[in-house]
Amino acid sequence: MENYDVAIIGGGSAGLAALQHLSSLGKQAVLIEAAKTVGSKNISGGILYSKKPKNGKVFNVEDVYGEQFFHDAPVERLITKYILHTTSRDKLYSIDLTSAHKYQANFGYSVLLNSLNSWFAQIANESAEKQGGGIVPGVHVSNILFDEGKTVIETDELKEFGVKAIIAADGVNSEVADLTGARQKFSPEELYQGVKVVVKLPEDIINERFEISSEEGAAHLFAGDVTLGHIGGGFVYTNRGTVSVGAVYHYDSLMSHPTEPHELVDALLDNHLVREFIKDEVPIKEELGHGLSKEEQLKIRFGASKLLKTWDDLRTEFYSVRGRRNLIETGKYKSEQEIKARLDTIYHDLNTKYGIKFSTDYVELEYSAKLVPDGKRCRMKRPFLKNILFIGDAAGRGIFIGPRIEGLNVGIDDAVRAANAVSRSIERNNFSSDYMGEFYTKSVEESPYTRDMREIDKDYLKIFLDAAKGVPKDIIGSRYGTIIRLMSSGTLRGLAVGFANMLGYDRLLPLVESEETYVQVPTELAERLGRLVSATYTPKIMSISQRIANLQYDDDSVSHIRIIDSKSDFMKKMVVLCPTKCYSSENDEVTLQHEGCIECGTCARETQWKHPRGEKGIAYRYG
Amino acid sequence: MASLRVAVIVKMEPDFSEGNVSYNSDGTLNRAETKNILGPHSAIACRAAFYTKVIYGAEIYVATMGPPIADSALQQAQLISNADNLYLFSDRIFAGADTLATAEVLKTGINMIQEQGKKVDIVFSGHRASDGETGQTGPQTAWKLGYTFLGNVISYYVDIENRKIRAKRLISLQGFYDIIEEVEALLPVFITVDPLYKANYDTITQRLAFMKHRKEASKKAQDYKQYLNVLNAQQLGVDPKLVGLPGSPTIVYKVEKIPKAKPTRRATMVDGSDRGQIVELATKINQVLSGAVVE
Structure with missing residues (x-):
């Protein structure tokens, strides 16, 4: 049987950070990932944050990957705008929460996890190879055995192998946790369900629509009637040449009166502001070559789809600074005018030669869903079992505080702490619970992220109170009236938060995370104070079967x-x-x-x- | 110094995949419009050779006979096999070669490599070409080299110390087509690789080596010209009488169009939204299956 020092199970952002950090400490580790290529099973909202907490230290993505993160990592856009919209049909009341987004943050990038995690994997694999380890994709761990002081990993694909320690980074549905009984499966009260679609939109159009430059990004959050009466909300994040549109909801809220998850994202796509955000010029798909022979029909369709692809690719390039520059630098075109002229010609040809018409709609590229653990409720208080350390989603460590949703950065912080603990154990050849598990637990408990999962941060709360100053008190309702009054004064706020923290999240959450907060209050706010936004078109929202087919x-x-x-x-x-x-x-x-x-x-x-x-x-x- | 040396002989072929292939109005292949690629069976041979790279750290040579543009097929072969050297045997006098004349060039090429003091232990080839379909070039090259021939190999294991190979071959026997025969032979051998060939990398160490070599291969293939040797007839030292048209005892005299088969089945479209049509379909299935269905 082969033996390795450490196995990391799961190649998401957390597992990869653990591999990179362990390798940088000169330790041998292999990472086992079920997907054929790393990143292809990973889903995120997503914004990747780097944090600078006022007390304590967190390990950020740039601490793990160094300066090259800023130079080479395929992140999408630096989020510079963060706005909450409350909705009631076509009415909208908006609150600028950029200060909440920037609170204790070095930066927050919108990301698409497939490309980002493959980049992380490339870096981490190179580091790991130097220590005799590396990434093994396409392998699914099926069992973990503890046999006479040995830890043996069984997989569906390979011969069993022995390890000294395991870092479990296999996500919210952790099979390692399940197989070893390290924790119960999460219950609906502890989870959120997120559904997301990635929408295609050329870069320049995004810049113009969201009023940002190429170096900036926007995040728009939604609450009110778009939630269809559920506790949660929607988001629209700008990526480089795509937009992420998603809905994140309390799983137990969905359970109490079931709604098909795609309806929640569809409600968002149908919102008038979102419609205007994502609209584009889209060719109408019609059956071409009616009445012609089969062979002729095929020829026409083949030609048309080839030309459409050329048009689409060239258009994407043309509507981006880098794309235009690239086309000219590689000598394919002499000037921007020339590209534009070529685009117009193709457009004209599509129209006259093939009879293709264009209309206003949106272009959906990918539908996805994932569960997200709410760390306030389900984080593992002791995230280990024997010589297995749990990190990120596998340990139930997601941050959900109002609109603040963080998971990637928390997983990376956990990863570094776990890698440090394992590395220390390798040096002493002591992998006992007392020496490794307890050390890791202590480190994680010290993490500012854990503090955020445990107690209310009054400074963060103040940002919301300040942002919501314009909101009439009577809308917020009798229930919150007293709280709001208490919170408006600095001294009283300190006392109130102190008292609330004494009560603990368990008793507090049902009050705050309610339909009133997420649905009724925002809807009324939009209804009474909102501005009218009316979209110029009705999107043809894809059906679930079309989405699956894609x-x-x-x-x-x-x-x-x-x-x-x-x-x-x-x-x-x-x-x-x-x-x-x-x-x-x-x-x-x-x-x-x-x-x-x-x-x-x-x-x-x-x-x-x-x-x-x-x-x-x-x-x-x-x- | 590698303990094992292997060669792969490959062929550049038209890309017959859907959307890439183009035909003339008379049904023959439109060569000008159809892209050339590394033949699919050659690609499988490269995969089989890659196994020796991953498991035994073998030194790999890939060779082909073809026009100058066939170097792109060698590049693809290098991407799959992580080859150390690429050989293109290219000369106008090779044109019009049949399988025997082609085998002569390939044999000479491989022997030339061996004369540089590099004994080739295994030669791999695909089991046929997608455009010729004769399946002869491999065996004929084996015969000319005087190597033990193992056809239709689906997996193998090399005993480096004892210079032996153990291979599983797919054969037909007494009317059965899926018989697996396991044979042992002394090196050197010539292997034609069956399309069902499967490499088993079943330990962490092998998988890590697999990933490492794959990465190395893509790096090398980006810069493949650095590994490329182009040799003409003279440089190879072939006998002109044995290659090209003069060396070919057979010629393709005529290609007949394969007649379209008469349809024996008829398809009917069923509208999934029409309950009546679905019921009708279900009834038909039920009738066909009657007796075979267990409640």
Whole structure:
């Protein structure tokens, strides 16, 4: 049997940071990832933050990857604008929360995880190779055995191998946690379900629409009637040449009155402001060459789709500073005018030769979903078992405080702490719970992120109170009237927050995270004070089957999910709550078709749920 | 010094994949419009050779006979196999070669490599070409080299110390087409690789080596000309009478168009939104399956 010092299970942002940091400390580690290529099963909202907390220290992405992060990492845009919109049909009331976004932050970049994690993987793999380790993609861990002081990892693809320590970074649906019994599966009260679509939009158009420069980015948040009565909200983040549109909701709120997850993102896409944000000139897909022979039809369609692709590619380049520069520098075109002229010619040809018409709509590239752990409720208080350390989502460590959603940076901070603990243990050859697990737990407990999961930060709260100064007190309602009055004065705020923190999040959260906060108050606010925004078109929102058809799968013949009780209430709710409608119900029994599964884990709680075998299942292109 | 040396012989072929291939109105291949690529069976041979790189750290040579543009096929071969050296045997006098004349050039090329003091232990080839389909060039080269020939290999293991190879071959026997025969042979051998060939990298160490070599291969292939040797007839020292048209005992006299097969089945479109049509379909399936269905 082969032996390695450390196995990191899961190649998301956290696992990769652990590999990079351990390797930089001169330790040997192998990272096992189920996806065929690292990054292709990773999903995020997403904004990647770097933080500078007022007390204590966190380990940021640039601490792990160094200066090259700023030079080479494929991040999307530096978020410079952060605005909350409350909605009521076509009315909108907006509050600028940029100061909340900038609070204790060095920066926040919008990111697409597929490309970013592949970059992290490239760097981390190079470092790991120098220590005799590296990344092993396409392998799914199926079991972990503790045998006479040895820790043995079994996989679906490889011969078993022994390790001294494990860092579990296998996400919110951690199989390592499940296999070893390190923690219970998360319950709906502890989770959020997020659904996101990536929308294509040329760079220059994004700049103009969102009133930002190429070096800037915008984040727009939504609450009010777009939530369809659920606790949570929507977001629109600008990427370089795409826009992420997503909805994040309390899982138990979805359970209490089930709504199909895509409806929540569809409600957002249908919002008048969002419609205007993402609109573009889109060719109308019609059957070309009607009445012609089969062969002629094929010829025309082939020609048209080829030309459409040329038009689309050239247009994307033309509407971006780098793209234009690149086209001219490589000598393909002499000037911007020449590119424009070529674009016009193609447009004209599409119209006259093939009869292709254009209309205003939006272009959706990718649909995705994931569960997000709410660290306030479900973080592992002791994130280890024997010689296994849990980090990031696997340890339930996501930050959800009002509009503040952070996971990537928390996972990276955990990763460094876990890597430090493991490295220390390697040096002493002591992997006992007392020496390694407890050390890691102490380090994580000291992390400012853990503090944020434990108690209210009164300075952060003040930002919201200041931002919401214009809001009439009576809208906020009798329930919050006293709180607001208390919070408006500096001294009293200190006392109130102190008192609230004594009560603890457990008792506080049901009050704050309620339908009133997320739905009723914002809706009324927009209704009474909002401005009218009316969109110029109605988007043709993709159906779920179209969305699934657009995704890439390597389908496994064997299902990775097994229903335990096909008649349970939980399973009946899955018929509605599965983001890709894998469940259907007939004669009071729920059946599963795993082929469209995007591995979000929404159904994991009451099923035998595993990730698919190595290389199998979903492969996202954006993430 | 590598303990194992292997050569792969490959062929540049038209890309027959959908959307890339183009035909003339008479149904023959439009060579001008169709891109050339490394043949799919050659690619499998390269994969088989890559296994020796990953597991045994072998030194790999890839060779082809073809026009100057065939260097792009060698580049693709290098990307797959992480080859150390690429050989293109290119000369006008090679034109019109049949399988035997081609084998003569390839044999001479491989022997030339060996004369530089580099004994080639295994030669891999695809089991046929997608444009010629004869499946002869490989075996004929093996015969000319005097190597033990192993056809239709689906997996293998090399015992470096004892200079032996153990290979699984897919054969047909007494009317069965999926018989696996396991053979052992002394090196050197000539292997034609079956399309069902599968490499097994089943330990962490092998997977890490696999990833490392794949990365190295893509780096090398970007700069493939640095590894490329182009040799003409004279440099190779072939006998002009044995290559090209003069060396070919066979010629392609005529290519007949394959007649379109008469359809034996008929497809009917079913509108999924029409319940009536679905019921009709279900009834038909039921009729066909009657007796085979267990409640």
